[in-house]
Amino acid sequence: MTQWLDAAAFDEIEDEDVMRFDHGGHTYAIYRVEDNVYASDGLCTHEHVQLSDGLVMGHVIECPKHNGRFDVRDGRPLCAPVCEKLKTYPAKVEGGRILIEV
Known part of the structure; x- marks a missing residue:
């Protein structure tokens, strides 16, 4: 069963940024x-490192440990050393809040 989780206020995160x-x-x-x-x-x-410590450039998140990159829209790996897709979840903004479906 899926559910929408209230994750954060939209204003808590800057453009081209990531939060845990x-x-x-x-x-x-x-x-x-x-x-x-x-x-x-x-x-x-x-290597199971926190991506929230990484760098966002456009639609790309760069892992802080070995600089592997993923497309945040679909989780596909973009360069070595990552080769396994990142699981993504639907997300939306409602009433100024960020909701994710898990």
Whole structure:
């Protein structure tokens, strides 16, 4: 069963930035790009490092450990050393709040 989680206020995250959201023993990463929001698992698929410590450039998140990159829109890996897709989740803004569907 899926549910929408209230993750944060839209104003809490800057454009081209990422924030960490923890819920139910799981860590998520929430991205804001050009006033759109995206969500993914919070750990890199390569070495399980927090992506919230990474750098967002356009629709790309760069892992802070080995500089692997993912497209935040669909989780696909863009360069080595990452080769496994990042799980993504639907995200939206309602009433100034960021909601993610898990």
